[in-house]
Amino acid sequence: xxxxxxxxxxxxxxxxxxxxxxxxxxxxxxxxxxxxxxxxxxxxxxxxxxxxxxxxxxxxxxxxxxxxxxxxxxxxxxxxxxxxxxxxxxxxxxxxxxxxxxxxxxxxxxxxxxxxxxxxxxxxxxxxxxxxxxxxxxxxxxxxxxxxxxxxxxxxxxxxxxxxxxxxxxxxxxxxxxxxxxxxxxxxxxxxxxxxxxxxxxxxxxxxxxxxxxxxxxxxxxxxxxxxxxxxxxxxxxxxxxxxxxxxxxxxxxxxxxxxxxxxxxxxxxxxxxxxxxxxxxxxxxxxxxxxxxxxxxxxxxxxxxxxxxxxxxxxxxxxxxxxxxxxxxxxxxxxxxxxxxxxxxxxxxxxxxxxxxxxxxxxxxxxxxxxxxxxxxxxxxxxxxxxxxxxxxxxxxxxxxxxxx
Amino acid sequence: xxxxxxxxxxxxxxxxxxxxxxxxxxxxxxxxxxxxxxxxxxxxxxxxxxxxxxxxxxxxxxxxxxxxxxxxxxxxxxxxxxxxxxxxxxxxxxxxxxxxxxxxxxxxxxxxxxxxxxxxxxxxxxxxxxxxxxxxxxxxxxxxxxxxxxxxxxxxxxxxxxxxxxxxxxxxxxxxxxxxxxxxxxxxxxxxxxxxxxxxxxxxxxxxxxxxxxxxxxxxxxxxxxxxxxxxxxxxxxxxxxxxxxxxxxxxxxxxxxxxxxxxxxxxxxxxxxxxx
Numbered sequence: 001x002x003x004x005x006x007x008x009x010x011x012x013x014x015x016x017x018x019x020x021x022x023x024x025x026x027x028x029x030x031x032x033x034x035x036x037x038x039x040x041x042x043x044x045x046x047x048x049x050x051x052x053x054x055x056x057x058x059x060x061x062x063x064x065x066x067x068x069x070x071x072x073x074x075x076x077x078x079x080x081x082x083x084x085x086x087x088x089x090x091x092x093x094x095x096x097x098x099x100x101x102x103x104x105x106x107x108x109x110x111x112x113x114x115x116x117x118x119x120x121x122x123x124x125x126x127x128x129x130x131x132x133x134x135x136x137x138x139x140x141x142x143x144x145x146x147x148x149x150x151x152x153x154x155x156x157x158x159x160x161x162x163x164x165x166x167x168x169x170x171x172x173x174x175x176x177x178x179x180x181x182x183x184x185x186x187x188x189x190x191x192x193x194x195x196x197x198x199x200x201x202x203x204x205x206x207x208x209x210x211x212x213x214x215x216x217x218x219x220x221x222x223x224x225x226x227x228x229x230x231x232x233x234x235x236x237x238x239x240x241x242x243x244x245x246x247x248x249x250x251x252x253x254x255x256x257x258x259x260x261x262x263x264x265x266x267x268x269x270x271x272x273x274x275x276x277x278x279x280x281x282x283x284x285x286x287x288x289x290x291x292x293x294x295x296x297x298x299x300x301x302x303x304x305x306x307x308x309x310x311x312x313x314x315x316x317x318x319x320x321x322x323x324x325x326x327x328x329x330x331x332x333x334x335x336x337x338x339x340x341x342x343x344x345x346x347x348x349x350x351x352x353x354x355x356x357x358x359x360x361x362x363x364x365x366x367x368x369x370x371x372x373x374x375x376x377x378x379x380x381x382x383x384x385x386x387x388x389x390x391x392x393x394x395x396x397x398x399x400x401x402x403x404x405x406x
Numbered sequence: 407x408x409x410x411x412x413x414x415x416x417x418x419x420x421x422x423x424x425x426x427x428x429x430x431x432x433x434x435x436x437x438x439x440x441x442x443x444x445x446x447x448x449x450x451x452x453x454x455x456x457x458x459x460x461x462x463x464x465x466x467x468x469x470x471x472x473x474x475x476x477x478x479x480x481x482x483x484x485x486x487x488x489x490x491x492x493x494x495x496x497x498x499x500x501x502x503x504x505x506x507x508x509x510x511x512x513x514x515x516x517x518x519x520x521x522x523x524x525x526x527x528x529x530x531x532x533x534x535x536x537x538x539x540x541x542x543x544x545x546x547x548x549x550x551x552x553x554x555x556x557x558x559x560x561x562x563x564x565x566x567x568x569x570x571x572x573x574x575x576x577x578x579x580x581x582x583x584x585x586x587x588x589x590x591x592x593x594x595x596x597x598x599x600x601x602x603x604x605x606x607x608x609x610x611x612x613x614x615x616x617x618x619x620x621x622x623x624x625x626x627x628x629x630x631x632x633x634x635x636x637x638x639x640x641x642x643x644x645x646x647x648x649x650x651x652x653x654x655x656x657x658x659x660x661x662x663x664x665x666x667x668x669x670x671x672x673x674x675x676x677x678x679x680x681x682x683x
Contacts, residue, residue, distance in 0.1 A: 014541055024510060024537040026466040028562035028587060031569060170472050176463060183465050188588035190564050287510045287537065288463060300484045301515030302462040 007254035007330050015204020016292075018327065020320035023203045025290045028187040033290075036194075037205040039110045044212065049105060056101050057216060060134070061091045063098075065217075067224035067381070072351045077371035080235065080378035083228075085221050085249060087385045088356065094386035095217060095245045096127035100196055102213030104131040107194035114193045116140045118182040120147055120175030120241075121311035122154025123357075123386060124198030129163035139163040142181040144173040150311060154390060172305050175315050179289055199242025200319030203290025207319050214248025221381055222252055229379055235260045235370075238383040239363040240333070241277065241313035243322045245385035254330060263322060264366045266308035267335035277306030278335040279318040280326050293320040309338035309394065310358035312386070340365040342398055345388065357386030358394065410503040410531045411556050411579040414453060415614040415635060424631035426451055426676045427616055428669055429507065429640030431458035431474040432491060433483025435647050435657050440478070442662050444495050448502045450666035451673025454616075454636065456534070459488050459508030466536045468591040470641040473648060477655065485512045485521070489528040496529030505558065505579075507534040510546070518546050522553040532556035532579045540573050547576050556580075561607055563587045563599070570610050580614040580636060581607055585621070591641025595620045601633045624675035631679040639672055 015037075016022050023033055043049040057063040066089065070082045087095040100117075107115060115137050119125030125141040132139035141158055145167045148155055155165055171177035179202075186195045200207045200214070225233050236253060238246035240263045253259045268276035276282055279294040286295040288303055296304040296316040308314045325331040336344075341358055344365035348356045356364065363382050371380060388395075396403045408416075418425050428447055433440050447455050460478040464471060492504055506525065513521045513535065525533070533550055540547070540559065547557040556579025564587055565573055574581060583603055585595035595617070604615050616636025621627055627637045643665055650661040 023539060023541050025539065026536050026562075027539055027560040027573065028466065028564055028584060030539050030541070031562075031564040031566065034569075170469070171462065171476070180463050180465050184468075184589045187466065187562075188592070190587045285514075287514055289465070290537070292514075295511075297511070297515065299515075300486070301512035302479060303511070 004328070007325065007328065008251065011204060011208055017321045017324035019285070020293050020323040021204055021207055021291050023290060024287045024292065025203045026187065028190070029183065032186065032190055033203050035110070040106060040205050040209050043106055043109055049109070052105055053102055057098070061097050061101065062089065063216065064220040064224070065089050067221060067228060069228070070352050073348070076351060077368060079371040079376065080374035080380040081376070082367060082371060083225070083233070083379065083381045084384040085217060085381055087217060087245065087383060088387035092127050092130050093389065094123045094127065094357065095214060095248060096124045096198060097130065098216055098248065099198065099210050099213045099244060100124070100127040100131045102209065103194070103196040104135055104137070106209070107196070108135065110194065112192060112194035114138050114189065115196055116142065116182050116185050116193055117196045118142045118175065118178040118198060120144070120178065120314055121390065122147070122151040122158065123312055123390070125163065126154055126157050126161070128196050129158040129161035132163065133161045140166060140185065142166050142168050142178040142185070144168045144175060144178050146173040147175065147311060151390070174305055176303060176305070183289070199244040200247045200321060201242045201289060201291060201293065201317055207291065207321055210244055211247045211251055211321065214244050215251050217245065217248035217383060218250060218252035221249060225379065225381065232256055232259060233379040233381045234258070235262065235374070235378060235380040237262045237264060237363050237367050237380065238385065239264045239313065239359045240318060240322065241266070241315050241359065242317070243319035245383050247319060247321060249381070249383045250331060261331045262366065263331055263333045264363045265333060265335040266310060266313035266362055267337045268307040270337055271335060275307040276335070277308045277313050277315060279316060280322065280333040281335045285323065288317055291320045293317050293323045294326070309341060309398065310362065312357065312359045313362065334366055336362045336365040342395065344368060345395060354384070355388035356384055357388045358391045359386055360384045409554070409556050409579065410501065411454065411505070414503050415580060418453060419635070423679065424634055424676050425453035425616065425636040426627070426673045427454040427456055427618070427636050427638040428452040428643060429456040429458060429638060430643055431460055431471065431478050432488040433460060433478035433481055434474040434644070435477050435651055435655065436481045437483065437487065439657050439662060441491055441494060443665055444491060445498065446662065446666055447669060448499055450669040452502070452669055454503045454505065456505045456507045456638065456640070457488060457492070459485055459506055459512060461509040461512060464509060466589055468589040468641060470591045470644045470648065474644045485516055489524050489530070492528040492530055503531040504529065505532040505534055506530050508536070510535050510537050513546065518549060522550055522555065526553050526555060530555065532558050534558045534560065534582060536560065540575065543576055551576065551578060558582050560584050563603060567606070570607065574611050574613070577611070577613060580616050581611060582638070583607060583615055583617045584619045585617050586619050588619070590619050593620050594622070594626065597629050600630065604634050624671045627672045628675040628679050631676045637676055643668060
């Protein structure tokens with residue numbers, strides 16, 4: 001394959017990244033998708049839109065998030081210099097807010113008065129409910145019944161923020177079904193509703209616009225690493241569920257060919273057991289939720305449920321741009337099991353005094369594998385995309401500790 | 407050469423009436439019962455048969471069809487077995503058009519080229535692939551037409567006059583107007599609105615226009631048949647199946663007959679109307 005001039009040119013006119021992406025939706029949704037695209041293309045060229053975005057990023061979200069040199073873990077691993085991009089310090093505790101701020105500003109420009117969202121672990125739901133409270137818009141969050149039970153604290157947070165939680169019982173009652181249900185809501189409420197998708201997936205233009213909002217992570221990292229070390233990083237590592245935090249970190253570096261980029265998927269109980277959510281490692285291309293991408297599916301093309309200890313990685317698909325970057329060979333995609341992530345979670349907590357979410361614990365588990373083999377002058381950045389307070393009950397359960405969740 | 411769909415609409419147009427199009431999910435509630443129903447539909451009064459290919463994530467469908475899809479998948483229904491059922495049907499009926507309706511992934515997963523040749527050979531006449539808009543027509547629509555199958559597009563109330571010609575540019579067989587902005591089987595259509603949309607579509611195309619999503623009763627079917635070339639009923643038929651399952655999920659005796667009963671009432675209602683179109 002010929003080498004591309006750039007990996008950052010984005011989608012073609014029909015919203016494809018190579019064979020991936022696209023707009024595989026019912027006709028009822030097509031006019032809405034086209035409207036979102038039109039509105040976004042105008043907003044993207046409007047300085048006023050970005051100045052409002054950046055104002056809120058600074059004063060409401062608390063950006064830029066620090067680029068922190070994790071000295072003790074660096075010493076522990078005995079190789080590369082480990083930096084954490086501290087997106088867990090954002091308001092609401094994860095990178096998700098970068099995207100929901102961007103999308104609600106777009107919804108406002110479009111004159112929409114009702115917001116819907118899907119959520120799995122509840123982080124995107126909380127981030128959406130938060131911006132809806134901020135802008136005074138009604139918010140409906142679709143959440144699988146199974147996830148509602150697993151994520152009680154986030155459900156309560158969303159309710160406090162004024163959101164209405166609609167339990168999804170269809171299918172298997174998890175994130176993919178919540179997304180189906182949100183899409184069904186959207187086709188039934190076409191006039192007033194804006195759908196805030198939580199990751200770099202879904203029909204075009206969502207993978208692009210979510211990426212653009214999340215790119216603030218990588219853009220800050222470039223500047224911060226220049227300031228700290230006078231050069232670009234050598235290695236980037238981030239976890240992937242749908243892939244938005246990873247895309248946000250990776251995208252601004254895709255054309256820096258000396259930067260090695262690694263995405264870490266959730267291997268659950270192990271790829272060989274079939275109980276995992278590693279769509280890129282263990283899936284094959286298919287069409288779901290409006291885009292073509294790598295999917296976990298049966299031989300006959302029925303979508304399978306993923307498994308991961310981390311509810312935020314528990315999605316049978318992946319953003320289409322990641323699928324393209326995998327096939328182009330620009331980004332390495334690897335996977336890490338539940339147990340490896342749990343170990344990394346505890347290591348980070350004890351050695352750095354930072355309780356990471358289980359999602360970036362996957363990224364850290366991979367860092368632990370590669371860092372010892374890298375030279376001491378290698379600069380490695382890991383996206384610490386969420387804090388782990390939400391996960392302490394899950395972790396306690398796996399460690400055999402009983403704590404009162406009542 | 408014309409397809410069974412084209413011939414059927416032509417014949418009905420000469421009789422001055424609309425077509426009754428029935429929708430049921432393949433393999434629901436189980437493979438044998440579904441096959442019995444399929445075989446009996448023409449005698450009960452179905453003019454065109456839509457068979458839903460079950461998919462785990464039917465984005466455009468309401469609770470009835472979602473549940474029927476899951477029942478069928480649990481009973482082992484697949485795209486291959488759906489084609490087998492069509493082949494079995496064709497052995498005793500070479501006239502009634504069969505349209506497969508579903509989502510793209512099972513087809514993509516099989517390989518579009520393989521699927522088209524298998525479908526043609528089994529005796530399928532047309533395809534409705536809900537999540538393949540004209541923007542993605544190179545994938546399946548154009549190859550389907552080349553393979554001699556009709557590719558039927560959905561038009562929604564949200565499809566405006568600027569977009570409409572693009573959607574129907576490569577449509578064939580008939581045009582399927584989705585009468586509500588929503589998912590299958592949830593709201594009822596407003597007759598006046600639907601009539602004006604059908605007129606609007608007809609001003610852009612000579613293809614027959616069938617109306618579906620939200621039509622449940624013979625009375626509603628008769629109303630729509632006054633101005634549309636086809637009336638599609640799905641969720642109401644699927645509901646008969648779900649309402650007649652025992653605690654093991656098996657159909658109680660008489661289920662098949664109840665489905666035929668509603669089909670024949672719908673057919674009677676549609677036949678009683680002389681179309682104005």
